Amino acid sequence: MCNLSGESSILAATKFSFMEYINQFIDTNKQRFIDELMAFLRIPSVSADSAYKHHVADAAAFVAQKLEAAGATDVEICNTAGHPIVYGQKLINPQLPTVVVYGHYDVQPPDPLDLWNSPPFEPVIKDEKIYARGACDDKGQVYMHIKAFELMMKNNALPCNIKFMIEGEEEVGSANLGDWIRANKERLKGDVILISDTSIISNDTPSIDVGLRGLSYLEVEVTGPNRDLHSGVYGGAVANPIQVLCEMISQLKDTKQHITVDGFYDDVLSVSDADRKAMALTPFDLNEYKADLGINEVRGETGYTTLERTGIRPTLELNGIWGGYTGEGSKTVLPSKAYAKISMRLVPNQNHETITKLFAQHFEKMAPSYVKVKVTPHHGGMPYLTETTSDAYIAAEKAMETTFGKKPIPTRGGGSIPIVALFEKELGLKSVLMGFGLDSDLIHSPNEHFGIFNFLKGIETIPHFFHNYTAIKTK
Amino acid sequence: MCNLSGESSILAATKFSFMEYINQFIDTNKQRFIDELMAFLRIPSVSADSAYKHHVADAAAFVAQKLEAAGATDVEICNTAGHPIVYGQKLINPQLPTVVVYGHYDVQPPDPLDLWNSPPFEPVIKDEKIYARGACDDKGQVYMHIKAFELMMKNNALPCNIKFMIEGEEEVGSANLGDWIRANKERLKGDVILISDTSIISNDTPSIDVGLRGLSYLEVEVTGPNRDLHSGVYGGAVANPIQVLCEMISQLKDTKQHITVDGFYDDVLSVSDADRKAMALTPFDLNEYKADLGINEVRGETGYTTLERTGIRPTLELNGIWGGYTGEGSKTVLPSKAYAKISMRLVPNQNHETITKLFAQHFEKMAPSYVKVKVTPHHGGMPYLTETTSDAYIAAEKAMETTFGKKPIPTRGGGSIPIVALFEKELGLKSVLMGFGLDSDLIHSPNEHFGIFNFLKGIETIPHFFHNYTAIKTK
Numbered sequence: 001m002c003n004l005s006g007e008s009s010i011l012a013a014t015k016f017s018f019m020e021y022i023n024q025f026i027d028t029n030k031q032r033f034i035d036e037l038m039a040f041l042r043i044p045s046v047s048a049d050s051a052y053k054h055h056v057a058d059a060a061a062f063v064a065q066k067l068e069a070a071g072a073t074d075v076e077i078c079n080t081a082g083h084p085i086v087y088g089q090k091l092i093n094p095q096l097p098t099v100v101v102y103g104h105y106d107v108q109p110p111d112p113l114d115l116w117n118s119p120p121f122e123p124v125i126k127d128e129k130i131y132a133r134g135a136c137d138d139k140g141q142v143y144m145h146i147k148a149f150e151l152m153m154k155n156n157a158l159p160c161n162i163k164f165m166i167e168g169e170e171e172v173g174s175a176n177l178g179d180w181i182r183a184n185k186e187r188l189k190g191d192v193i194l195i196s197d198t199s200i201i202s203n204d205t206p207s208i209d210v211g212l213r214g215l216s217y218l219e220v221e222v223t224g225p226n227r228d229l230h231s232g233v234y235g236g237a238v239a240n241p242i243q244v245l246c247e248m249i250s251q252l253k254d255t256k257q258h259i260t261v262d263g264f265y266d267d268v269l270s271v272s273d274a275d276r277k278a279m280a281l282t283p284f285d286l287n288e289y290k291a292d293l294g295i296n297e298v299r300g301e302t303g304y305t306t307l308e309r310t311g312i313r314p315t316l317e318l319n320g321i322w323g324g325y326t327g328e329g330s331k332t333v334l335p336s337k338a339y340a341k342i343s344m345r346l347v348p349n350q351n352h353e354t355i356t357k358l359f360a361q362h363f364e365k366m367a368p369s370y371v372k373v374k375v376t377p378h379h380g381g382m383p384y385l386t387e388t389t390s391d392a393y394i395a396a397e398k399a400m401e402t403t404f405g406k407k408p409i410p411t412r413g414g415g416s417i418p419i420v421a422l423f424e425k426e427l428g429l430k431s432v433l434m435g436f437g438l439d440s441d442l443i444h445s446p447n448e449h450f451g452i453f454n455f456l457k458g459i460e461t462i463p464h465f466f467h468n469y470t471a472i473k474t475k
Numbered sequence: 476m477c478n479l480s481g482e483s484s485i486l487a488a489t490k491f492s493f494m495e496y497i498n499q500f501i502d503t504n505k506q507r508f509i510d511e512l513m514a515f516l517r518i519p520s521v522s523a524d525s526a527y528k529h530h531v532a533d534a535a536a537f538v539a540q541k542l543e544a545a546g547a548t549d550v551e552i553c554n555t556a557g558h559p560i561v562y563g564q565k566l567i568n569p570q571l572p573t574v575v576v577y578g579h580y581d582v583q584p585p586d587p588l589d590l591w592n593s594p595p596f597e598p599v600i601k602d603e604k605i606y607a608r609g610a611c612d613d614k615g616q617v618y619m620h621i622k623a624f625e626l627m628m629k630n631n632a633l634p635c636n637i638k639f640m641i642e643g644e645e646e647v648g649s650a651n652l653g654d655w656i657r658a659n660k661e662r663l664k665g666d667v668i669l670i671s672d673t674s675i676i677s678n679d680t681p682s683i684d685v686g687l688r689g690l691s692y693l694e695v696e697v698t699g700p701n702r703d704l705h706s707g708v709y710g711g712a713v714a715n716p717i718q719v720l721c722e723m724i725s726q727l728k729d730t731k732q733h734i735t736v737d738g739f740y741d742d743v744l745s746v747s748d749a750d751r752k753a754m755a756l757t758p759f760d761l762n763e764y765k766a767d768l769g770i771n772e773v774r775g776e777t778g779y780t781t782l783e784r785t786g787i788r789p790t791l792e793l794n795g796i797w798g799g800y801t802g803e804g805s806k807t808v809l810p811s812k813a814y815a816k817i818s819m820r821l822v823p824n825q826n827h828e829t830i831t832k833l834f835a836q837h838f839e840k841m842a843p844s845y846v847k848v849k850v851t852p853h854h855g856g857m858p859y860l861t862e863t864t865s866d867a868y869i870a871a872e873k874a875m876e877t878t879f880g881k882k883p884i885p886t887r888g889g890g891s892i893p894i895v896a897l898f899e900k901e902l903g904l905k906s907v908l909m910g911f912g913l914d915s916d917l918i919h920s921p922n923e924h925f926g927i928f929n930f931l932k933g934i935e936t937i938p939h940f941f942h943n944y945t946a947i948k949t950k
Contacts, residue, residue, distance in 0.1 A: 048804030109806055112703070172804050213707065217805045226769030228587070228920040232688065232820055236790030237781045239774035242815075243728075243793050246721035253718075257711075294701030297845040299714035306712045315711030318718050319808050324795035325816060329523030329647050330692045330853045331584055332818055333794050333919050340717075341800060343807055345707055370772040378805045444808050445703040 018157070018467065019402070022460055025151050030456055034130070036066070037143045037455065040105075041123040041132040045139075047083055047106035047172045056168050059105040059139075060084045063166050066146050071153035072164060078184075080176035083168030087187070090153070091161045097473040098161035098190035099466060100429065101149075102419070103142035103197060104170030107134035108444045115446035128452045135450035137443035141196035141436060142166055144458030152463050159470040163190055167419075170197075173217065173379025174419045181426045191473065192392040193423050194465065196458060198435030201411065203453055205283060206404040208396055209433040211311065211412030212420055214346030214383035216356045217319075220363060221374040222248070222338045228324075229334040239370035241338040242323045248366055248373075249340060252316055256302035259316045259344075261362040264355065269348045271312045279307060282411060292440070311412035315345045341378075352380030352418070381418015384431070391472045392432035399464035400434070403457060434465060493632070494877070497938055500626050501931055508934065509605070509927065511541070512618045515580075516598040516607040522558055522581035522647045531643050534580040534614075535559045538641050541621050546628035547639060553659075555651035558643030562662070565628070566636045572948040573636035573665035574941060575904065576624075577894070578617035578672060579645030582609035583919045590921035603927050610925035612918035616671035616911060617641055619933030627938050634945040638665055642894075645672075648692065648854020649894045656901045666948065667867040668898050669940065671933060673910030676886065678928055680758060681879040683871055684908040686786065686887030687895055689821030689858035691831045692794075695838060696849040697723070697813050703799075704809040714845035716813040717798045723841055723848075724815065727791055731777040734791045734819075736837040739830065744823045746787045754782060757886060767915070786887035790820045816853075827855030827893070856893015859906070866947045867907035874939035875909070878932060909940060 026033075045059035046052040060077050063086045068075045072088030083106060091098075110120035110133045118124045123132035130140065145164070152158040165188065167177050181188060198209040224241035225234070254260055284307055290298065300309035309315070323338030325331035344359065346352055360375040367373040386393055388410050400408040420431045436458040442448045501508075520534035521527040535552050538561045543550045547563030558581060566573075585595035585608045593599045598607035605615065620639070627633040640663065642652050656663060673684040699716035700709070729735055759782055765773065775784035784790070798813030800806035819834065821827055835850040842848040861868055863885050875883040895906045911933040917923045 048806060049802060108808075109800065109802060109804075111800070111802065115702070171806075215707075215807075217807070224770065227590070227917065227922075229768075230919040231790075231792040231794055231818055232690075233785065233914055233918075234768075235792040235818075235820060236784040236788060237773055237775045238768060238770065239772070240793050242796045243724065246724040246793070246796070249718065249721040250725040293704075293709075293713060295699065295713065295845055297714070297843075298712055299843075299845045300712045309711040310708060313711060315706075317706040317710040317807075317809055318715050318721070318799065319706055319806060320799035320801045320810075321717045321721070321813065322797045322801040324793065325584065325586070326795045326797040326814075327524060327584060327586070329584075330694075330816060330818070331523060331646075331794060331919065332690075332692070332792075333583075334792055335795075338796065339801075341805060343706060343710075343805070345710055368772075368774075370770055370774045439708055442702065443708075444705040444806065447702075 021155055022151065022463055025155065026456055026459055033147050033459065034452065034455070037130065037140060038123045040139050040143055041130070041134055042121055044121040045106050045134070045168065046109050047169050048109050056083045056106055060086050060168055063105050063142070064088065067164055070146055070150035072149070078180060080180055082176045085168065085177065085180055086166040087164065089161070089163040090158060092158060093161065096160040097470055098163060099469065100163045100165060100188060100190040100193045101145050102165050102193050102195045102423070102431070103145060104138045104167050105142060106168040106171050107139065108137070108171050112446060117447055125452070129449040130452065130455070131447055131449040133448050135448050136437040136441040137448065138170065138197045140450040140455055141458060144196060144436065144455060145462060147459045148462035151459065152466065157463065159467050163188065170417070170419070173381070175379060177419055178422055178426070181422065185427065188427055190429060192469070193429050193431040194392070195417065195420070195431050195433050196435050197417055198433045199437035199439050199441065200435065201283060201409060202438065203451070204406070206400040206406055206408035207411045208393065208400070208408045209412070209435060210386040210388055210393070210410045212384040212417055212433070213314070214350060214352045214381050214421070215343060215418055216346065216352045216359065216380040217341070217343040217378040218356060218359065219376045219378060220245070220340050220342060221376070223336060223372045224370070225334070225336050228336050231332045231334040234334050238334060239368070240334050241371055242335060244368060244371045245323065245338040245340060248363065249318065251366060257300055259314070261359050263358050264314070267349045267351065267354070268314060276308065279311065279412065280305070282307060282409060312347060314347050314350060317343055319343050346383050348383045348385055350383060352382055356380055379418070382421030384420045386430065386432060390430055390432070392430060392469060395465050395469035395472055396432050396434040398468045399461045402464050403461040434461070436461070493942065496630055497626065497935055500630065501934055505931055508622050509930070512605065512615060512930065513598045515614050515618055516605070516609055517596055519596040520581050520609070520643065521584050522644050523584050531558045531581055535561050535643055538580050538617070539563070542639055545621055545625035547624070553655060555655055557651045560643065560652065560655050561641040562639065564636070564638040565633060567633060568636065571635040572945055573638060574944065575638045575640060575663060575665040575668045576620050577640050577668050577670045577898070577906070578620060579613045579642045580617060581643040581646050582614065583612070583646050587921060592922055600927070604924040605927065605930070606922055606924040608923050610923050611912040611916040612923065613645065613672045615925040615930055616933060619671060619911065619930060620937060622934045623937035626934065627941065632938065634942050638663065645892070645894070648856070650854060652894055653897055653901070656897065660902065663902055665904060667944070668904050668906040669867070670892065670895070670906050670908050671910050672892055673908045674912035674914050674916065675910065676758065676884060677913065678926070679881070681875040681881055681883035682886045683868065683875070683883045684887070684910060685861040685863055685868070685885040687859040687892055687908070688789070689825055689827045689856050689896070690818060690893055691821060691827045691834065691855040692816070692818040692853040693831060693834065694851045694853060695720070695815050695817060696851070698811060698847045699845070700809070700811055703811050706807045706809040709809050713809060714843070715809050716846055717810060719843060719846045720798065720813040720815060723838065724793065726841060732775055734789070736834050738833050739789070742824045742826065742829070743789060751783065754786065754887065755780070757782060757884060787822060789822050789825060792818055794818050821858050823858045823860055825858060827857055831855055854893070857896030859895045861905065861907060865905055865907070867905060867944060870940050870944035870947055871907050871909040873943045874936045877939050878936040909936070911936070
């Protein structure tokens with residue numbers, strides 16, 4: 001199948017047999033694909049916790065081995081200051097386009113463990129879904145690419161060059177990927193970056209994420225007295241850092257849920273009424289949304305819809321808080337310190353480094369004289385937008401239209417893949433976000449899962465993308 | 476020494492030889508006393524954490540064995556629904572008064588462990604102080620009584636009847652002592668309760684606690700969505716329970732640091748200007764206080780001094796807070812739940828059950844529609860006042876005057892010993908709080924310690940109390 005004659009024969013193939021043999025190959029091999037993914041999911045590759053370091057390395061080795069087995073060459077586990085990056089490629093002809101596939105094999109911490117119905121690293125299948133930490137984010141979606149690659153290789157149907165860059169630090173901000181990319185610009189030369197780390201609206205309503213928010217993640221520490229005190233002896237006379245932290249947090253947003261950090265909104269690109277109208281067409285039922293989450297009311301920035309609040313507006317969220325005695329029973333302590341983890345989602349053209357600075361200044365300025373505060377940045381990333389007129393977007397749109405039987409809707413996701421902006425800056429490459437998860441997959445939550453339909457649909461759709469993209473580029 | 480002839484010979488003894496042989500006996504035995512206390516401190520009797528249950532039982536057995544060795548009869552480890560109560564007695568004559576000694580052998584949890592300079596349950600002596608969890612609160616002070624009892628027994632100098640009631644649940648609210656007392660009223664018949672679980676102003680300035688605050692300790696839970704969510708996908712649109720908990724906590728006090736719980740102050744007895752003037756005589760240096768705690772400013776209720784804020788005014792303190800991801804690194808989660816442990820110190824005539832109800836009503840009323848809240852009472856106790864004109868107070872005052880060479884100052888401590896009010900209600904017995912700790916002993920904190928001076932001074936003073944009290948009662 002693979003040749004240089006460009007569009008005609010590839011499209012011919014697409015029309016007359018391409019779909020058939022993709023589907024047939026998937027049919028014949030799906031049980032093996034699932035079994036292999038389950039093995040991948042059994043490796044607890046939690047990048048945030050150093051206790052899991054060797055498991056993260058095991059996951060990298062797994063990816064490298066599967067890439068090689070699928071037909072990749074020059075496979076390498078590239079060590080970094082943190083967790084390794086797995087590289088592999090198949091170069092068939094320098095005159096054909098090159099697609100760089102990005103994904104991550106690391107996963108979020110599984111806690112709170114007691115809320116899982118089955119152990120997070122012992123995958124089980126229930127109602128046609130695979131339950132495990134990382135099932136959707138991102139091991140399941142990375143593995144779609146490895147199997148789609150195998151499919152194209154085994155059917156001699158890889159239409160262009162492909163390069164894989166699968167990292168192990170996405171869940172902790174891809175701290176070392178930037179340096180690695182800068183050191184490997186030659187090896188990473190290509191035309192576009194293909195990423196499956198996002199979701200579709202539903203299995204009947206495909207969509208492609210065209211906007212990603214940036215991120216600024218930091219930790220704050222409030223110190224009151226220089227030691228833990230007996231709350232009976234000192235309570236009422238000494239500022240309690242938990243109380244002060246709560247007061248400071250409650251002042252980070254006003255009554256309209258606007259973020260009060262000075263200058264926070266200065267660089268926000270306002271979205272045109274036309275774009276807001278287009279977004280409003282996304283199927284969305286507020287009552288279903290509330291029922292699914294078990295809440296009576298939503299809460300967000302005045303003047304914006306729920307989809308706008310999660311899509312086009314920046315946000316500030318508390319991701320964690322702790323201080324004093326949090327164990328069983330009671331302890332009458334007035335603690336010395338209280339802490340919180342806070343993240344802000346950013347939209348074009350906010351700069352995460354600027355926002356981190358603004359937050360730190362604001363938080364330090366608002367600290368009352370009876371406490372000391374410390375702000376520690378964790379990581380960040382820039383927001384990103386994809387053009388719906390780009391070759392890669394059109395190739396993905398056509399691929400999904402072929403396999404779903406419906407044209408996908410361009411959406412703006414609330415999540416962040418900080419690295420996407422970096423790819424553009426360092427490699428000059430645009431990314432297309434062709435994800436196959438669902439918002440209901442509980443990524444980052446207990447009982448994360450990934451539909452077998454979605455896993456196989458990804459494997460089915462990806463080869464169409466490669467053929468469409470090659471066709472367009474070789475016109 | 477023990478006889479029925481009442482005051483004269485006892486006072487005679489006191490005048491001419493009593494002090495000498497007390498001091499001589501302590502001199503001869505102090506190393507053994509210290510070694511025994513160290514062994515007691517090695518038992519991690521943390522009552523709040525069920526993981527320590529068998530250690531708590533070991534501590535009870537230790538107390539029972541030492542009471543028996545010192546000469547107590549009818550020693551019994553009384554099981555309860557929780558941790559056991561150790562009882563022992565020495566009845567020498569029904570016509571002589573009976574002093575009931577109360578104390579507790581359980582200790583506060585030791586965490587945060589990393590702030591201890593030496594392991595909390597491996598006592599060490601540094602600068603004439605014993606460092607260990609429970610060194611002062613209350614093992615060290617309980618052991619003073621056991622050794623003072625041994626001293627009186629070995630010198631045939633016990634002037635009256637004595638009963639010991641040493642419990643193992645004081646640090647978790649003495650949940651089961653009430654039932655046990657009601658079931659043992661006969662056995663507990665006596666004239667007064669003697670407790671050493673408080674502190675003196677300094678080693679040069681003895682004091683006796685005449686006021687104890689009551690306590691209402693509870694836990695609050697705020698629930699937002701029915702599961703942990705990805706903060707990028709849902710952040711900005713769904714109420715974050717950490718944020719809401721912080722907002723609710725920040726509304727529990729107004730700008731004057733008045734507690735906003737409706738009806739909270741209704742039953743507070745106002746303290747006379749005369750009493751406030753008397754309290755103001757307590758030596759106190761605000762700059763030393765701030766320097767000791769490493770704070771620039773104190774914070775408390777407008778219109779009251781620091782001593783008044785901790786002594787005569789009710790307070791509300793955050794003892795713990797937790798929610799979301801609190802581990803290493805970062806997790807972009809919008810959690811389902813957030814929690815806090817809150818305790819209120821109460822003054823006469825506040826009722827802890829009423830206050831707990833008022834708080835729960837207030838907290839539920841202030842909860843916004845987009846969250847659910849739950850308030851779980853932990854434990855509580857009534858506030859208490861001792862008359863400085865009572866026989867027991869006078870006996871304690873004279874005893875301290877004898878051993879410190881200075882008349883003790885009546886003070887009002889901020890802490891709570893909820894059981895004291897219960898003794899009065901159930902047994903009709905007043906308590907006298909003759910403590911020997913220091914506020915700087917870091918009870919409830921890392922590096923808790925107890926001065927060897929204080930330990931021995933307690934052993935020295937207690938026999939004087941027994942003799943003074945018997946003398947007064949047998950006049």
